[in-house]
Amino acid sequence: MMVKAESSLENPIVLGIESSCDETGMALVQNGRILAESLASSMDEHKRFGGVIPEIASRAHVESLDSVYAELLEKIRVVKPEFKIEDISAIGVTGHPGLIGCLTVGASFAKGLALSLNKPIYDVDHIKAHILAAGLNPDLDKGLPDRFLGLIVSGGHSSLFLVENNLTSIVDGDKNGPKFTELGGTLDDAAGEAFDKVGRLLGLEYPAGPVIDKLAQEGTPCVDFPRPLTDPKFMDQHKYDFSFSGLKTAAVRFLQSKEATNISKQDFCASFAEAVADVLTIKTIWAAKEYHIDTIVIGGGFSANSQLRGRLKMVANSHKINLIAPPIRFCTDNGAMIANLTEKLYLSEVEENKLDFTVKSF
Ligand code: KG4
Ligand code: ZN
Numbered sequence: 001m002m003v004k005a006e007s008s009l010e011n012p013i014v015l016g017i018e019s020s021c022d023e024t025g026m027a028l029v030q031n032g033r034i035l036a037e038s039l040a041s042s043m044d045e046h047k048r049f050g051g052v053i054p055e056i057a058s059r060a061h062v063e064s065l066d067s068v069y070a071e072l073l074e075k076i077r078v079v080k081p082e083f084k085i086e087d088i089s090a091i092g093v094t095g096h097p098g099l100i101g102c103l104t105v106g107a108s109f110a111k112g113l114a115l116s117l118n119k120p121i122y123d124v125d126h127i128k129a130h131i132l133a134a135g136l137n138p139d140l141d142k143g144l145p146d147r148f149l150g151l152i153v154s155g156g157h158s159s160l161f162l163v164e165n166n167l168t169s170i171v172d173g174d175k176n177g178p179k180f181t182e183l184g185g186t187l188d189d190a191a192g193e194a195f196d197k198v199g200r201l202l203g204l205e206y207p208a209g210p211v212i213d214k215l216a217q218e219g220t221p222c223v224d225f226p227r228p229l230t231d232p233k234f235m236d237q238h239k240y241d242f243s244f245s246g247l248k249t250a251a252v253r254f255l256q257s258k259e260a261t262n263i264s265k266q267d268f269c270a271s272f273a274e275a276v277a278d279v280l281t282i283k284t285i286w287a288a289k290e291y292h293i294d295t296i297v298i299g300g301g302f303s304a305n306s307q308l309r310g311r312l313k314m315v316a317n318s319h320k321i322n323l324i325a326p327p328i329r330f331c332t333d334n335g336a337m338i339a340n341l342t343e344k345l346y347l348s349e350v351e352e353n354k355l356d357f358t359v360k361s362f
Contacts, residue, residue: 012089012346015113016339019106020098020126021155022046022057024064025335026072028088029343032135032143034336036075040064043207050206051196052155058101065109072335088119090352092342095123096360097156103359111355120352122342123359126333127152128180130299131161132344133337134326143167144324149293150180151284153308154300155192155207158242158280159185160287163297169348177348183287184240187229191276192302194244198251198272202265213305216273219266223259225250225275230282240283247275270307277307281315288321297324304328 011030018025027037042060046052076083093110094103107123114121131150135143146168150161162181169178189197192209199208228243251272254260260268288296296316302308309325316323330337 012343013087014339014343014346015088015091016124016335016337016342017091017093017106017110018126018333018335018338019061019065019102020094021102021333022052022060023333024061024068024106025333025338026068027334027336027339028072028076029136029336029339032340032343033138034136034339035079036072037334037336038068038071038075039334040068047206050200052099054099054101057099058105061102061105065105069109085117088117090120090122090342090346091117092122092124092338092345094126094129094338095353095357096125097362098126098359100359100361103361107357107359115355120346121355122345122350123353123357124338124341124345126338127157127159128161128178129337129341130154130331131163131180131297132166132178132341133299133330133334134297134324136330136336136340137326140324140326144297145295147293148295148297148324149284149288149291151280151296151298151303151312152300153191153280153298153302153305155196155209155302156190157186157300158190158244158302160240160284162287162291162293166344170344173347173349175349175351177345177350183291184238184242184283187238187241187243188245189243189248190302191242191244191280191305192300194248194276195273195302197248198255201252201255202269207301209302209305212269212273213307215266215269216307217270219264219268219270221271221274222263222267223254223271225254225271227275227279227282230279240287242279242283244276244279247272247279273305273307274311277305277311280308281311284312285315285319285321288316289319293321295322295324299326299331301332303331
């Protein structure tokens, strides 16, 4: 087991490394605030294939890790000229879920660093990190509350989590860190994935999500697409699970039908986006009511979606529930969200991982 530096528990500086998909991200975080961060993306290299190609993404991480790390050190030395690498108290790296090759590259780098610096390493859950990322927003006066509902929506996930002990775990040195209970998850296509696939049929470049969002803002919903798993008959089994594959197929079938010629691309996108936003909103509000939660926090790349933000805000307000929707830069993949959760694990005195931990795709 690694030895913790004596003073490190007071105001530790923690390094986070993210490499689960197409972003290579690193950041140094202290007291829940970003000191420095650096990011490289291979998104442009995947565009012509219409989706992320794992092998290309893995190679891109290999190529950019050194420069992302060098840039991070340059940036921290602007803020803290006296900074030394040894001042890092703990290192966290995304260990799961993600593309296995991509995760392996980031974890190998992190392990090498942890070994050479003799610092503890944490195998960080990417989804849990997304949930807490909104707390990094300096405009959020009081940070995230102790107990809240997290809706994580990305290209790979649509999940609802009940988060407890977010603050008390640190105050009490709870050896488990914040508690995450998954209420429901992704049964097939995630929200972002459904947008990207429908976008491909519309001839849009990957990732199509932001473009569909923009088109939808210019249109009016007029097609009544299904709202999967919101029927009371699914209450017992899949109350908080999400399935967007059927809705995606309905949208694709519509586009291939004669009816599609009668409506504009904008109106089609508005109808499709409204259906997805509706499903996410309905289930999130059900969960908030059932678990007596007064704050909902959203995260993940798809949480940038305007239709979701608009609908969820309106319905949450009507139930007197607070919605924390962070700026987009905290929604997409980055190193700061990994450092942020790592800091919480470290401060809560959660046991570090052994250097031989294995990364997992799930
Ligand atoms: O979390 P993220 O950056 O990567 C992972 O999937 O982990 O999310 C990317 C996904 C893509 O599917 C993209 O199309 C979608 O988020 N997305 C959006 C918007 N911005 C990003 N989907 C709809 N509306 C948006 N504004
Ligand atoms: Zn992500």
